Amino acid sequence: MNMSFESRSMIGILKVDENRIDASVAIAFKDRFRDLVSGSSGDVILDLARVDFIDSSGLGAIVAARKLLGGDRKLELAGLTPAVDKVMTLTRMHTVFPIHADAEAAAAARIDPAQAST
Template sequence: MEGKLELTHTDYPGLRVIHVAASRIDSAAAIQFKDQMRALTDDLTYRAVLDLSAVSFIDSSGLGAIVASLKQMPSGIRLDLASLQEDVARVLRLTRMDKVFIIHDALDLAVAPNGH
């Protein structure tokens, strides 16, 4: 296994930003990603944004893990994506997941008070 996938978070009023500290979300990291996402979002009562600025590669398992994280969010709580690198954005477009997630070009746009 290459590097350990680590998720950290920053809380703002009414928003949790979850930072992915890994360059890849792939089959080797997918289960770890889902488990960490569940731990960070289980009891959320407000919106979350997944900061993907460090992620340069995502495969079908990684995409599946992100979608699974969306589905495991508490009822009525949104999971947005922010700061996608071009290859990751392309995967989301090709799979039409760009229609499922709200995607912010930059993290500061997602964090801004009108980011929702």
């Protein structure tokens, strides 16, 4: 599972460099997520700009990733493509995860909450 992590002061940005998060990669996604964020502290922004498809297993993997962070850290989503945004809306996950237009908007919202975008 191709993913990268960038630490920025009090947040981390985890970029998914795959076009799908589905049953075939859900376990790899969770494992890679855990490996990348384990040495960091603070909240995490999950950049999904390259992800064009997500199924129920992929959605479950994202929820599991949120749980991996523990109760004191938040997982926010950024860069949802139309198909992924539709899944988040249909499953009402948009009420669980803060969603931003892109990773830069998410990072800017941490500095200036007035810039938050959903």
